[in-house]
Amino acid sequence: MRTVIIDGNNLLHKTPGLKKLFSENPEAAQYSLFETVKQKLSKQDKLVLVFDGFSGIKSDRIIFSGKKSADDVIRKYIEDNYSKIPIAVVTSDNGILSIARACGCEILKSEDFIAAKKKTETTGTQETNYKEKPDGMSRKDFDFFKNQFS
Secondary structure, eight states: OOEEEEEHHHHHTTSTTHHHHHHHOHHHHHHHHHHHHHHHSOTTOEEEEEESBOOSOOOTTEEEOBTSOHHHHHHHHHHHHTTTSOEEEEOOOHHHHHHHHHTTOEEEOHHHHHHSOOOOTTTOOOOOOSOSSOSSOOHHHHHHHHHHHO
16 A cells, blocks of 8 residues: 655646636635546555645545645655655655655656556556656665665
8 A cells, every 4th residue: 555645736737627626716626636636546545635725625635734835744744654655746846756756755747647547446557657666766775775885
């Protein structure tokens, strides 16, 4: 089981139709994004969708950052959990992508996530063309090799 943490506003503004809905009714757009994302993930995936600010939406899988930025919440989640659980990060924010890559997380840009097809439940195969491993060495791997060969 992996945790898929998503930069909600980043993905929302790259999803056709939701950007306009967001300007008219932010909560409706956020909930619609949540439903769209659920359809793209397998049942084994744990979803964490993070938005900036506050909302009346109540869900254990949707986090609103309050006075902090969603980026800060996502960064902290990655830093606190990358060594404990497999994490996939969905965003196009370069700062978050850098941290996710350094921590060895699976990364997927928002526009690629929207274009990706759903995981098939019966075979467990994935009908996508994105990379499962980040380019380069993660900070975790670097620290391991440094300790082993220093």
